[in-house]
Amino acid sequence: xxxxxxVSVVIPVYNCAPYLRQCLDSVVGQTLKEIEIICVDDGSxxxxxxxxxxxxxxxxRVRVLTQKNLYAGAARNNGLEHAGGEYIIFWDSDDYxxxxxxxxxxxxxxxxxxxxxxCNAQNFDSQTGNFLAHSYVRKPYPQTDVFNINDCKDRxxxxxxxxxxxxxxxxxxxxxxxxxxxxxxxxxxxxxSLLILSLAKRICICDKRLIxxxxxxxxSLMESYGEKLDxxxxxxxxTGRELKKRGLLEDPQILQSLVDKAVGVYFFTMPxxxxxxxxxxxxxxxxxxxxxxxxxxxNINGNKNMQRYLDMKKxxxxxxxxxxxxxLTGQNEEKQQKIGALKREAxxxxxxxxxxxxxxxxxxxxxxEDLQKTKNECEQLRGQLSQKDKxxxxxxxxxxxxxxxxxxxxxxx
Numbered sequence: 428x429x430x431x432x433x434v435s436v437v438i439p440v441y442n443c444a445p446y447l448r449q450c451l452d453s454v455v456g457q458t459l460k461e462i463e464i465i466c467v468d469d470g471s472x473x474x475x476x477x478x479x480x481x482x483x484x485x486x487x488r489v490r491v492l493t494q495k496n497l498y499a500g501a502a503r504n505n506g507l508e509h510a511g512g513e514y515i516i517f518w519d520s521d522d523y524x525x526x527x528x529x530x531x532x533x534x535x536x537x538x539x540x541x542x543x544x545x546c547n548a549q550n551f552d553s554q555t556g557n558f559l560a561h562s563y564v565r566k567p568y569p570q571t572d573v574f575n576i577n578d579c580k581d582r583x584x585x586x587x588x589x590x591x592x593x594x595x596x597x598x599x600x601x602x603x604x605x606x607x608x609x610x611x612x613x614x615x616x617x618x619x620s621l622l623i624l625s626l627a628k629r630i631c632i633c634d635k636r637l638i639x640x641x642x643x644x645x646x647s648l649m650e651s652y653g654e655k656l657d658x659x660x661x662x663x664x665x666t667g668r669e670l671k672k673r674g675l676l677e678d679p680q681i682l683q684s685l686v687d688k689a690v691g692v693y694f695f696t697m698p699x700x701x702x703x704x705x706x707x708x709x710x711x712x713x714x715x716x717x718x719x720x721x722x723x724x725x726n727i728n729g730n731k732n733m734q735r736y737l738d739m740k741k742x743x744x745x746x747x748x749x750x751x752x753x754x755l756t757g758q759n760e761e762k763q764q765k766i767g768a769l770k771r772e773a774x775x776x777x778x779x780x781x782x783x784x785x786x787x788x789x790x791x792x793x794x795x796e797d798l799q800k801t802k803n804e805c806e807q808l809r810g811q812l813s814q815k816d817k818x819x820x821x822x823x824x825x826x827x828x829x830x831x832x833x834x835x836x837x838x839x840x
Contacts, residue, residue, distance in 0.1 A: 430511070431461055432461060432462065432463050432511050432512040432513065433459060433461040433462060433512060433513050433514065433529075433533055434459060434461070434462045434463075434512045434513070434514045434515065434516060434529050434533055434595070435462070435463050435465060435506075435510035435511060435512030435514070435515040435516075435598065436454055436462055436463070436464045436465065436515075436516055436518055436529070437465045437467065437502075437503055437506030437507060437510060437515065437516070437517045437518070438450070438454070438464065438465070438466045438467070438506075438517075438518050438519070438520050439467050439469055439499040439502035439503055439506070439517075439519070439520065440466055440467065440468050440469060440471060440475050440479060440502075440520045441468075441469040441470065441471050441475070441496070441498075441499070441502075441520075442471050442472060442473045442475060443471075443473075443475055443520040443521050444471075444473040444474040444475045444478060446520065446521040446522075446641065446644075447475055447478045447479070447520055447521075448478060449523045450518070450519075450520050450521065450522060450523050450524075451464075451466075451478070451479075451482050451489075452523075453523040453524045453525075453526065454518070454524060455482065455486050455488070455489065456526050457524075457526055457527075457528065457529045457530070458526055458527050458529075458530045459529040459530040459533055462488060462512070462529060463488050463490065463510070463511065463512055464486075464488050464489045464490065465490050465492060465506040465509055465510060466479050466482075466483075466489065466490070466491050466492070466520075467491075467492045467493075467494065467502035467503070467505050467506045468491060468492070468493045468494070469494060469495075469496055469497060469498065469499065469501075469502045470493075470494065470495045470496030470497075475520075476491075476493070479491045490509070492505055492506065492509060497610065498610065498611065498612045498613075498615060499608075499615055499616075500608035500609045500610045500611060500615030500616070501608070501610045503517050503591075503608045503615075503616075503619075504607050504608050504610070507598075507601065507602075507607070510598060511598075512598055513597070513598065514533060514536060514595050514596060514597055514598060515595075515596055515597075515598040515601065516529070516532075516591075516592070516594065516595045516596070517591045517592055517594075517616075518592050518638075519592055519640075521641045521644060522592065522638060522639055522640050522641050523639045523641075524637065524638055524639065525635075525636070525637040525638070525639075527637070528546070528637035528638065529595075531546075531633055531635060531637065532544045532546055532595040532633050532637070533595065535631055535633050536595055536597075536631060539572050539573050539629065539631045540573075540629060541573055541597075541627075541629045541630060541631040542596065542597045542600045542627040542628055542629050542630070543594060543595070543596050543597070543600075543623055543624070543627040543629070543630045543631070544594070544595040544630075544631050544632070544633055545563075545564060545587050545593055545594055545630065545631075545632055545633070546563075546564070546593050546595075546632075546633040546634070546635060546636075546637045546638065547562060547563050547564045547593070547633075547634050547635055547636045547637070547638075548561075548563045548592075548593050548636055548637065548638035548639070548640050549636040549638070549639050549640065550640050550642050551639055551640070551641060551642065552642055552643045553641045553642060553643045553644040554643050555643075559642060563587055563588045563590070563593050563638075564586065564587055564593075564632060564634050565585070565586050565587065566586070567579075567582065567586075568582060568586040568632065572631060573629040573630060573631050574629075574630055575627060575628055575629065575630055576624070576625055576626075576627075576675075576681065580678055580680035580681045580683075580684065581680040581681075581683055581684050582684060583624055583625065583681065583684050584621055584624060584684040584685050584687070584688040585684055585687055585688050585691075587624075588620075589616060589617045589620040589621060589688070590616060590620065591608075591616045591619055591620050591623075592638055592640075593637075593638055594620065594623060596623055596627075600626075600627065601623070604622065604626050606619050606622045606623060606626070607619065609661075609662060609665060611658055611661060611662070612655075612658060613655040613658035613659075614655065614658040614659050614661075614662040615658075615662070617662040617663060617666050618662065618665055618666045618669060621666050621670065621685070621688075622666075622669065622670070622673075625670065625673075625675050625681075626673075656696055656699065656700065656705070656709055659692060659693070659696050660693070660709075660712055660713075663688075663689040663692065663693075666685075667685065667689070670685065686733060687732065687733060690732045690733055690735075690736045691732045693713055693736075694732050694735065694736075697709060706744070706748070707744050710739075710744045710747065711744075713736075713739070714739060714740045738750070
């Protein structure tokens with residue numbers, strides 16, 4: 428650890444000027460002050476370099492590295508080589524972060540002597556600002572303070588996402604294990620993330636939503652996923668080869684976790700194909716080519732996506748497409764039935780509420796009438812009392828006059 432730096436924050440930056448200030452404000456404002464902020468400009472052509480320099484001029488914890496456009500994986504590797512913190516985290520320049528994020532994760536990691544601390548995150552829509560339901564820490568995982576791959580072999584790759592921005596990692600661990608990011612244009616954090624999960628001896632969880640992940644951004648991955656399908660498959664194929672080389676896939680439970688993860692991602696990305704020809708190529712790469720999925724392990728029992736994959740391997744591209752159509756149609760019919768049932772339930776509740784409201788209005792009207800009747804009776808009583816007061820007052824005057832006359836006659840005698 429150099430100069431008491433507790434955490435190195437590495438931020439690849441490429442043409443993110445509209446979001447960069449929000450990101451950097453949330454980083455320099457962290458309540459954990461002993462940090463360094465390494466921003467790696469990946470050949471930006473907008474105002475990002477000027478914004479980075481502005482922050483570097485104001486805060487000596489901010490360093491700016493520049494490189495030609497080699498993509499985020501290479502930028503993260505560049506930042507890692509220049510980092511000196513005890514721990515390191517890789518954040519994205521279009522997200523923003525809870526101001527206590529680093530303190531909470533660092534304190535937990537230090538207290539448990541953890542190589543890795545994983546936190547949760549909150550998705551939000553860049554266009555509307557609305558928060559979106561999603562979790563980056565998914566149970567079950569070992570309910571102990573620390574655990575590792577041996578404690579949850581069948582869930583090690585699926586209890587959290589393959590992103591690295593929710594993972595605070597001991598820097599010396601990354602260097603010793605020679606963990607680096609893939610240098611491809613897209614989906615370049617899968618290898619590093621899964622190696623970290625595989626090799627960390629002590630993993631802890633900070634199940635708080637500390638990262639605000641921007642979605643629906645113009646130019647983002649999801650907007651043009653169809654162009655990046657090759658990167659998705661390349662990322663997992665290279666990861667499979669590396670894990671196999673390190674002897675990690677000899678255990679069938681670990682292999683199962685990896686296959687579950689990859690198959691889920693492959694099926695998730697399949698709807699983003701742009702044409703039937705692209706679909707055929709994607710289908711062939713999933714089922715025919717020599718990827719890590721094709722290991723002669725058809726007896727592996729996995730989740731429902733794994734069963735879809737095993738069925739897919741037995742079909743032609745056209746047959747699988749038709750089976751997916753039938754599956755989705757069935758799902759749609761089931762959803763329509765559920766929607767119909769919910770509508771009927773809502774209608775019944777609405778009618779019951781209307782009846783209750785009608786009864787309540789009737790009771791309210793009766794109560795108002797009773798109240799008015801009581802008010803009228805009170806007014807009548809007030810009138811009667813007023814008349815009695817007047818009579819009493821008149822009698823008092825008459826009595827006083829009688830007494831006065833009596834006393835007058837008495838004095839004359």
